Amino acid sequence: MTDGGVAIGDHVRPTEAGRDSHVPAGVYRVVGTDGDAVTLLLVGDAAGRRVHTGEVVTVALESLAAFEPAENPDASRSFATRILSQLAGLRWSLRLLWRSIRSRPIPGTTAITLLLVGAFGEAILPVSETVLTGLFLLGTLLLTYLGRMGPA
Template sequence: MVEAGEHYRPPPDSDHPAGVYRVVGRADDRVTLLRVGDAAENRAVTGEVVHVSHEALARFESVREPRTGLAGFVRNVGQGLVWSVRGVFQR
């Protein structure tokens, strides 16, 4: 049985964009997935939600949570600084 928080990658012939998807919900007939990583398995904030049947999910590959890595950390810190500085100047 699939559990919330598990991560999957669609098969190459899937209609879904390549990337890493997290299980965020499940029902008797389908699973709700949120795309949380890009094709290179780096963390991505996409907001893309898809629904797949349990049979379709069985074709997906189980993967680890996407990595943030040093580049992601630096990008997040940089974005935080930009928003902080922007907030000061908008006052």
């Protein structure tokens, strides 16, 4: 990139001349910029296929001349592939949440009970809609907290 002008969200790849640098071949998304450097996240392999490595590199702004614009690896995925990927992510999230609840049965059961009572309690409990909404939100927050903590 001869002008060095990149913005967050742009995709770049090292050119043939830039392959001898410390940056491995692949497609990178610009995730940060400052006056002297650009932070890049590896999002595609050398063939442009999507990867999830979490590898982050920082490149000096003057070294950006060894990079060229690249296509977003997500743009080439079909709609069905993107939906299946989202469903797989949801499945893993639910699986981790279930493991977290199983490892902490009392808070997990409490969270699920609060959520269910808040959602379906109007026929059972003589309380206002505000109380039921509060119970639902409290159960949701507790489940979220348990999910973020991960399994014990």
